[in-house]
Amino acid sequence: MDAQPDGTLLVRNRYAFRDTNHAELCWTLHRGAEELATGVLDLVLEAGTETVVRPPSDLVLPEPGDAPVWWTLRAVQQKAEALEEAWLEPGFQLGAGQLLLVEPAALAAPTGRVSTEADGGFRAGPARFDRRGDLRTLAGRTVHGFRVDAWRAPTDNDRRPARWQGSADEEKWSSASLNLLAERKDGVAVTADGALQVDARIAGPATRAGFAAHYRWQPVTDASDAVDLLVDIRPEGRWPESVARLGVLLALDEPAAAETGVRWTGLGPDESYADSRQAALGGSWQHTVADWQTRYTHPQENGARRGVTSAVLSFTDGTGLRIDATDVTIGARSQLGIELSLRPWSDEALDRAAHPHELVPDGRLWLHLDAAQHGVGSAACGPGVLPNAQLHAAPVRMRLRFTTL
Incomplete structure (x- = not known):
């Protein structure tokens, strides 16, 4: 159907x-x-x-x-x-x-104002930042990383040149240093309407291509435990034929990440990508982070859920975090929700592992909040990703709301 x-x-x-x-x-x-x-x-x-x-x-x-x-x-x-x-x-x-x-109703516009901390940092509802604009804590949890991301642990198909194709996607991504992206803060300021504006550039060490990123954080209200993030990502320079993903990576401190419960509204119950979503249905689903993973014989990118408009994380200590996604656009095209991935280990660990038993939780919950990902294709034994499922560097804009539960 x-x-x-x-x-x-x-x-x-x-x-x-x-x-x-x-x-x-x-x-x-x-x-x-x-x-x-x-x-x-x-x-x-x-x-x-x-x-x-x-x-x-x-x-x-x-x-x-x-x-x-x-x-x-x-x-x-x-x-x-x-x-x-x-x-x-x-x-x-x-x-x-x-x-x-x-479609879901639009989220009410935020009206709160960022406050300045005694150490020169900033607070926006449940989010705290240092004076450089780096996100340090969210919903009471230490943040170990937050930046734009465009790389994934390659799939077996990513590692093979497709028929009639000169090089594999993995090789193209490595040549653009997508696996070595780092972020430089270019500016931080509180705007007239009370939001925290953080400007940054993200790039690898071996290329002039990169991304200009603008993060706009604003409390939903002055008294709420919710904060809105408006992300604006703009590619700069010459990019390869494709990129692996376009979105933000967030790493939270969570010793029991694998046991964290996830209830989401979007496609499910299992993984789906741009060219492998036929069996996925929109609805409300739930897993643990451990069950979220697709256990392939050779560890690789897995577990993305598309069209996610909201997700509730239930931590083992009884606290929780809700993520709502709206106003997602890629280039001039708007779409419903984001592509969400959750793991108890990093993409780098996933890439290094040769067997499933080598994947060990590292005490952090790794979240990918993507506007889109590159398709999967079948390059290991046939054609690569078809044009309608390829992801190319393009402007991305999305609005995310984080609410402490």
Whole structure:
């Protein structure tokens, strides 16, 4: 089932000799985990045929809220036939697709003001900064790193030149020093409306290409434990054919990072990338950070969730942190939510590991809050990332809200 540009859902029967009379087309209107309405479509497709369907015309849609509203259609088989009795359980899902009907409501604009600390640093709600503008603590946790990032631990496909391609993506990224990015602060100031404006440049040591970054931090209100971050990233210089990701990396002190709970609104329940999202559905999902990982035989980039508009982290000490994402644009294109990755180890450790048992939590929670990532492709045995899933250096803008729970 595939969403179409005209707001319909294309339903295909891929059986060669069997119609769909054995399956029910069950639909659900839901906001996150909240079920708003349900029903069944009276539709049977002959073998090899297809049609387009729409939500019922009398379906009442809710006003925008804190999560997207999806219309999800599932083909469900309740009863096994002779050749299926050994393995098929009632409620077996044959396929699914969905349409986004209502986007989340916009977040209220922040109105708080940054305060100056006695040591010359700054405080913006739950975020504290030194006098240079470096983020030092967030939600009471020490920050071990915060900057723009454009690199990932290469996948097996990233390491191989694709057919008809001269060099592998990993080689291109290394030549641009994406694996050695460092940040230089160029300025810090409190604006007239009370926000903390931090200007920086991010680049590697072996190239003139880099990123100009502008971080704008502002408390949601003077009395709240929430802070808004407006990130503006601009590429400078000549870049290779692709970059691995575009977003920010945040490393928080958390000794029990692997046991941290994650509840998110976005695509799930498992990983999805620009060219591997067919099985992912929008909704509300939950994991621990340990379960968030996809355990490949050879450790590599894994576990990204796309379209994340909110995520709640529940730490083992009973505290929590909520992250909301909105106003995400890449170039001139806007999109719903961010791509979120969470790990109990760094990308560098992931890159060094040859086997899963070599990955050991390092006492930190590593978060990637990306506007986008490069696709996965199949260069290890075929073509590389197709043009519609490639990520090139482009201006990025996104708004993130961090709330202490």
